[in-house]
Amino acid sequence: MPSPSAIRRRRTEVLSSAERAEHAGELFAVTSARLQRVVAFDAAVWSATDPETGLVTAPMRVENLGGGEHCAAYWESEILGESALPFRDLARAAVPAASVRSGRRPWQGENEELRAVLRTAGRPWGVVSLFRGKGRAPFGAEELEFVAGLSMPLAARLRAFARRAEVRQAPDAPGPGLVLFDPSGTATSINEEARHYLAQLPDGPYVSTALGVRLPIWIVTAALQARTSAHAHGLVSEGQAALVRIRTVDGRWLVCHASSLSGPGRSAGPIALVIEPAATSDMAVIVAEAxxxxxxxxxxxxxxxxxxxxxxxxxxxxxxxxxxxxxxxxxxxxxxxxxxxxxxxxxxxxxxxxxxxx
Missing domain, CATH: 1.10.10.10 (Winged helix-like DNA-binding domain superfamily/Winged helix DNA-binding domain)
Structure with missing residues (x-):
């Protein structure tokens, strides 16, 4: 780690860059570049989160970690509770950053991870994972402290971006989009309305499908959450829903609702994911928090x-x-x-x- 005076200077540089960022994607890019000078890492994932549900949403920045399938494996491991310290637990912890080590990493070689929740006023607005390759030293206490100290100011900046949404619905907005997944989480069918909405989503890690569309990680994660919740609660008749709000490339808000359905004898059925323009009730939490x-x-x-x-x-x-x-x-x-x-x-x-x- 640099000297204490250098650390203070670097913190000022990081936060000054964050204040100048015009959107969340830029915030992640400049913060990651500045942070690299203080906390060495080989790869990283930065993602905005839904402040109410904690699920990852757009934008997501992935550095040196391969394609969308790798990201999907990482978030599946997170949702299935295979992480030593899930983000949902870290969001409630006294210190919003921790170092974890696991031999089960979706990217070969990366097994030292520093993860942090960007939170303010008790709400998570983003998450970050920094990785070091196999054989490198674990992240130290001073590095954890530095990243933890960025949690609140970076979250406040992400929250401020929520004030800038374009909220008027497009005049040609179609009806609800629908994507069906089988019980294993593989997308099996999609309607044209869903294709329309997917085309409006920002760039980010995607998972290829046999349907001729690439599904963003945020969509896949919502489906995984619905499936996991249903299994944990025993497939009740109403299912367990997952919800995430996503900003389109033109600044509008969409909402995704995913729910696990039951089959004969209440066996595991498909997962239905509905994507549509956000209603007033969907946005109350975000706007109030913003x-x-x-x-x-x-x-x-x-x-x-x-x-x-x-x-x-x-x-x-x-x-x-x-x-x-x-x-x-x-x-x-x-x-x-x-x-x-x-x-x-x-x-x-x-x-x-x-x-x-x-």
């Missing part, structure tokens, strides 16, 4: 959108008008607006928040 609104601030903003006055809101929520005004002032600051009309336009017209009904 603007860092508290549950009360969200509730008051929804009532403002209904045209309620400060006094009416106070009566509805059994709080004082002064408290309502304080929440409104705080919300104005977070949304960077100066009037109720601007607030409603930004958080309802420009984003997907569900309007509340009286």
């Amino acid at each position: 603007y860092e609104l508290s549950p009360r601030e969200l509730e008051i903003t929804q009532l403002i959108a209904l045209g309620m006055t400060t006094e009416e809101i106070a009566g509805r929520l059994f709080i004082s008008p002064h408290t309502v005004r304080d929440h409104i002032k705080s919300t104005f600051g977070k949304a960077q607006v100066s009037s109720r009309g601007e607030l409603v336009a930004r958080l309802f017209a420009e984003n997907y928040w569900p309007r509340r009904t009286i």
